[in-house]
Amino acid sequence: MSAPILQLQDIRKNFGGLTAIENFSLEVFPGEIVALVGDNGAGKSTLVKIISGVHPPSSGTITIEGKPVTMSNATMGRAHGIEVVYQDLALADQQTVYMNMFLGREPLNRFGLLDRRRMIDETEKLVKELDVRIPSAHATIRDLSGGQRQGVAIARATHWASKLILLDEPTAALGVAETARVEAIVQSLKQRNVGILIISHSLDQVFKLSDRICVLRRGKQIGVRETKKTDKNEIIAMITGLQQQ
Amino acid sequence: MTSANTGTEVGSFASRFNLQQYVVYLGFVAIFLFFAFMLRDSGFLTVRNLSNIVLQTAPVTIMAIGLVFVMSAGEIDLSIGSIVAVAALAAAVTIASYGMAAGIVVGLGAGILIGLINGALVAYVRLPSFLVTLATMGLFAGVSRSMTDLRSISVTNETFTGFFGSGSLLGVPSLIWWTVIAIAVGHLVYRETRFGAHVLATGDNARAASVSGISVPGIRLAVLTISGGLAGLAGLLYAGRLQAAKYTLGETDLMTVIAAVIVGGTLLNGGKGSIIGALVGSLMMGMLNNGLILMGLSVSDQMIVRGLIILTAVAVSLRDKSR
Numbered sequence A: 001m002s003a004p005i006l007q008l009q010d011i012r013k014n015f016g017g018l019t020a021i022e023n024f025s026l027e028v029f030p031g032e033i034v035a036l037v038g039d040n041g042a043g044k045s046t047l048v049k050i051i052s053g054v055h056p057p058s059s060g061t062i063t064i065e066g067k068p069v070t071m072s073n074a075t076m077g078r079a080h081g082i083e084v085v086y087q088d089l090a091l092a093d094q095q096t097v098y099m100n101m102f103l104g105r106e107p108l109n110r111f112g113l114l115d116r117r118r119m120i121d122e123t124e125k126l127v128k129e130l131d132v133r134i135p136s137a138h139a140t141i142r143d144l145s146g147g148q149r150q151g152v153a154i155a156r157a158t159h160w161a162s163k164l165i166l167l168d169e170p171t172a173a174l175g176v177a178e179t180a181r182v183e184a185i186v187q188s189l190k191q192r193n194v195g196i197l198i199i200s201h202s203l204d205q206v207f208k209l210s211d212r213i214c215v216l217r218r219g220k221q222i223g224v225r226e227t228k229k230t231d232k233n234e235i236i237a238m239i240t241g242l243q244q245q
Numbered sequence B: 001m002t003s004a005n006t007g008t009e010v011g012s013f014a015s016r017f018n019l020q021q022y023v024v025y026l027g028f029v030a031i032f033l034f035f036a037f038m039l040r041d042s043g044f045l046t047v048r049n050l051s052n053i054v055l056q057t058a059p060v061t062i063m064a065i066g067l068v069f070v071m072s073a074g075e076i077d078l079s080i081g082s083i084v085a086v087a088a089l090a091a092a093v094t095i096a097s098y099g100m101a102a103g104i105v106v107g108l109g110a111g112i113l114i115g116l117i118n119g120a121l122v123a124y125v126r127l128p129s130f131l132v133t134l135a136t137m138g139l140f141a142g143v144s145r146s147m148t149d150l151r152s153i154s155v156t157n158e159t160f161t162g163f164f165g166s167g168s169l170l171g172v173p174s175l176i177w178w179t180v181i182a183i184a185v186g187h188l189v190y191r192e193t194r195f196g197a198h199v200l201a202t203g204d205n206a207r208a209a210s211v212s213g214i215s216v217p218g219i220r221l222a223v224l225t226i227s228g229g230l231a232g233l234a235g236l237l238y239a240g241r242l243q244a245a246k247y248t249l250g251e252t253d254l255m256t257v258i259a260a261v262i263v264g265g266t267l268l269n270g271g272k273g274s275i276i277g278a279l280v281g282s283l284m285m286g287m288l289n290n291g292l293i294l295m296g297l298s299v300s301d302q303m304i305v306r307g308l309i310i311l312t313a314v315a316v317s318l319r320d321k322s323r
C-alpha cells in the first residue's frame, strides 16, 4: 500500500471539562473509504471538525501526506485539500448549481468579473463524470430533489478535494432510490485517489461502501477492522460495548 | 433522466420564474397603459411629464440600488430616509462656508459614516439590522432637525446645483446621468463580481457562505455602508434639484424605496434580487405618484392606492418564498 494521506496520532479534544475525543489514532490511504461509526454523541462529528480544521485538537498530531499540520479554521483545512460534505450540505438554495460549486472560490475572467462560462463548463463536466443527475448546471438548488442536492454537495467537495473528502451522514435524509444513487457516487470517488472518511449510522451502507471500519464509543477509539474480515455482530458489539452471544 | 417528480418541479420552477422575473415589467406596462388611456387629455403622455417622472425618481432609484444589496444579504436598512436629510443638510451648510468640493465630501461622508455605524452594529455586535436601523432612523431624524433648528438651508452654488440637479451634459439632464451610471455600476457589481455573489450567498445561507470562506460580517458591514453612501448621494441630488436642504427631505421615501425594491423582484429574506427590477419598480412608483396626482386623487387616496400596490407586491414575493 502507498503512504497514508492522513494520519491522526493520539488526538484528544476537550470542551471545557468534557473530553469529547481521547487517544484517537487513524490512518487513511488514497483511494480508500474508511467508515466512522458510533452511537449518538460518540464524537464522530467532532472528529470531522478536527480533521477539517474547524476545531483544533487539544493535543495530538495531524499529518497530511507525511507533513504535520496545524489548522485553526476550515479555510486552512481546504487549503490542505480537505473538503467536507456537511450534514446540512451548506448549499445556498436560491443560487444555481454552478454558483454553489464555486461558492467562495469563484473564478474571474481577465476583467476581474465572474467567469460564468468556466464555472458552467467545469460544473457540467464534473456532474457528468460523477453521474449526478441534475437538469442542468443552471438549475436552482431549491428545485432539486434531496438526492440531487446531496450529489451537488459531493460534486463540490470532489472538485476541490485533492487529498481527503469527509462525508457526515450523507444519506441520512434520503429515500431508498436516492440513497443508492449517492452510494454509487461515493463509490466512484475511490478512483480519484483521494481518501474518503464517511460517517454513517447505517451498517448496511458501511459494509457496502467501506474498506475499513473505525469504531468510536464515548470519544474513545474501540478499534479499526477491515470490512472484509469482520461482520455486523462484531461491529455492533464494539459500538455498544456489549458482547453479543 | 428526470422522473415524473422532477418534471413537476421543473414545471413549477418555470411558472415561478415567470412571475418573479416579469411581474414588475408587466405591472409597469399595465400601469403605463392605464394612465396613458385614462389621462390622455391631462398631459400624462407628454415628453415633459414623462421625463419629469424620471427626474423625480432619481433619488429613490439611487437608494433602491443600495437596498437591493442590503436585502439580498438578508438585512434591511430603515435609516435611508433620515440619512438623506442629514447628508443634504450637512452638504448645504458646508457648501455655504467651504465650497462645493467640501460639501460633497461631507454629504457623502455623513451617509457612509452612518452606514458604517449601522453595519458595524449589525456585523460585529450582531444586533438585528431591523432594530439597529430603526433606531438610527429615529436618531438621525432628530439630528437633522436639531442641526438647523428646522430651518431650510438654501444652496446657491451653481456648479453644485448643476452637477446634482438642474444641469445637463450632451443634452441629457444630470439626474438622468446619475441614474444611468448608478444603475449600470450597481448592476455590474451585483451580477458580475465576486462581491455580488457573496452578498447573495450570505443572504441565502449565511452558514454555507461562512464555511465556504466568505466573510459574512464583512459582507453585512459592506452592504449597509453602501446603502448609507447611496442615501447620502440621494441627499445631494435632492439638495441640487431643490437648491435647498431641509429636514423633511427623504422623510416619505422609505416606503417608496422598499416598495420599488420588492416589486422589482428582490426577496425580503435575501438571496435573490435585481437592480434593473428595482429601477423599473422605482419608475413604476414615480409613474403611479404622477398619474394619481393627474387623476386628481387626494393625498390620502394616493397613499391608500400605493399601500395596496405594496401589499400586492409583498404577497407575490412571499408566495414565491414559501412552498
Ligand SMILES: Nc1ncnc2c1ncn2[C@@H]1O[C@H](COP(=O)(O)OP(=O)(O)OP(=O)(O)O)[C@@H](O)[C@H]1O
Pocket: A015, A018, A020, A038, A039, A040, A041, A042, A043, A044, A045, A046, A047
Ligand atoms: N462545541 C462543543 N462544545 C461542547 N461540547 C461539544 C461540542 N461539540 C460536541 N460536543 C460534545 O462532544 C460529544 C460528541 O459529539 P459529536 O457531535 O461529535 O457526536 P456524534 O458522534 O457526531 O453524534 P451523532 O451521531 O448524534 O451526530 C457530545 O457529548 C457533545 O455534546
Ligand SMILES: [Mg+2]
Pocket: A044, A045, A046
Ligand atoms: Mg454527528
